[in-house]
Amino acid sequence: MLKIGSLTLDLPFILAPMAGITDLPFRMICRRYGCELAFVEMTSAKALVYENRKTEKMIATRPDDRPLGLQLLGTDQEFILKALDIIHKYEYDIIDFNAACPVTKVTSKGEGSGMMKEPRKLGRLLKAIVDHTDTPVTVKIRAGWDERSVNAREVALYAQDAGIKGLFIHGRTREQGYSGSVDYQVIREVKEALDIPVIGSGDVFSPLHLRKMFDETGCDGVAIARGALGNPWIFIETAEYLKKGIVPQMPEIPEVADIMAAHLRASVECHGPVVAPVAFRKLFVWYTKGFRDVKPLKDRVFRAKTEDEMLALINEFRENASYSQKSCICQ
Numbered sequence: 001m002l003k004i005g006s007l008t009l010d011l012p013f014i015l016a017p018m019a020g021i022t023d024l025p026f027r028m029i030c031r032r033y034g035c036e037l038a039f040v041e042m043t044s045a046k047a048l049v050y051e052n053r054k055t056e057k058m059i060a061t062r063p064d065d066r067p068l069g070l071q072l073l074g075t076d077q078e079f080i081l082k083a084l085d086i087i088h089k090y091e092y093d094i095i096d097f098n099a100a101c102p103v104t105k106v107t108s109k110g111e112g113s114g115m116m117k118e119p120r121k122l123g124r125l126l127k128a129i130v131d132h133t134d135t136p137v138t139v140k141i142r143a144g145w146d147e148r149s150v151n152a153r154e155v156a157l158y159a160q161d162a163g164i165k166g167l168f169i170h171g172r173t174r175e176q177g178y179s180g181s182v183d184y185q186v187i188r189e190v191k192e193a194l195d196i197p198v199i200g201s202g203d204v205f206s207p208l209h210l211r212k213m214f215d216e217t218g219c220d221g222v223a224i225a226r227g228a229l230g231n232p233w234i235f236i237e238t239a240e241y242l243k244k245g246i247v248p249q250m251p252e253i254p255e256v257a258d259i260m261a262a263h264l265r266a267s268v269e270c271h272g273p274v275v276a277p278v279a280f281r282k283l284f285v286w287y288t289k290g291f292r293d294v295k296p297l298k299d300r301v302f303r304a305k306t307e308d309e310m311l312a313l314i315n316e317f318r319e320n321a322s323y324s325q326k327s328c329i330c331q
């Protein structure tokens with residue numbers, strides 16, 4: 001069980017926000033396989049305030065897409081508070097604040113992991129958010145800016161003082177981006193320093209990695225990001241593993257193909273027949289990762305433009321793919 005403010009989760013793992021990926025169809029597929037709390041990708045407070053139509057589409061949800069968190073990005077208090085007023089109507093279960101994004105376009109404005117350099121300012125901003133909303137507020141941080149300035153513990157303490165209800169930490173520095181391995185020690189230090197729940201993030205690609213994150217850090221919950229790409233089963237596998245201590249068998253090929261088709265259909269409904277099939281190309285590659293005999297299909301996937309073309313390739317995968325030694329996606 002994991003409790004973040006007024007929100008109680010039966011299982012202590014969460015679908016982490018991923019820009020360009022954790023849209024409504026992606027979240028609903030993960031929920032089908034046991035994901036409870038999911039996040040909309042990071043959303044710029046300024047874009048929300050300027051009523052950017054793309055942003056409104058990005059944060060779209062529906063009643064069964066619950067519990068759901070929204071993650072805000074920005075540094076300007078005025079915009080952030082206005083953004084909170086705009087999103088109030090969506091009744092998100094958590095408002096998370098992004099102090100973790102490593103992208104230069106973001107950090108050059110002091111946003112995302114740029115906030116790791118200003119723990120006091122981050123604390124003040126979080127306090128203003130907490131005072132402005134009844135929804136539980138959390139923050140996502142990194143280990144630090146770079147290896148010479150690993151300050152997650154200090155940042156986390158300022159954040160806790162601001163009244164947040166939980167803290168997510170990706171155990172890499174901004175400088176590392178997504179490379180190198182996750183630093184469990186820094187997550188442990190943060191966990192030991194705080195009284196609120198700490199949710200670890202980084203390199204959880206299987207139930208066994210999740211166990212490692214818990215064991216090495218003592219964290220209260222785990223956020224799963226890249227481990228869910230083309231692998232929504234990770235949630236049910238992890239639940240089973242935590243209950244029984246056994247990693248279940250990977251899904252059969254027809255089930256993988258069925259989910260791909262359902263994901264494609266939902267994407268077309270959400271994003272339209274022009275954008276969705278092209279955006280699905282990367283999902284096709286993720287879903288079929290580790291299967292044998294799919295290389296020729298993958299080459300053709302990058303030429304598919306319509307839902308029918310993509311569906312035909314999914315059906316070819318269903319008929320022609322086979323398991324390979326490295327295909328066990330739960331290892």
Ligand SMILES: Cc1cc2nc3c(=O)[nH]c(=O)nc-3n(C[C@H](O)[C@H](O)[C@H](O)COP(=O)(O)O)c2cc1C
Pocket residue numbers: 016017018019020021041042071098100101140170178201202203204205223224225226227
């Ligand atoms: C493509 C991509 C987009 C991401 N977008 C976000 C985001 O919008 N907000 C955020 O807090 N983290 C974002 N992340 C970071 C993940 O939530 C997670 O913390 C990180 O990938 C480490 O976990 P992993 O090793 O399990 O992938 C993103 C990661 C990836 C790979």
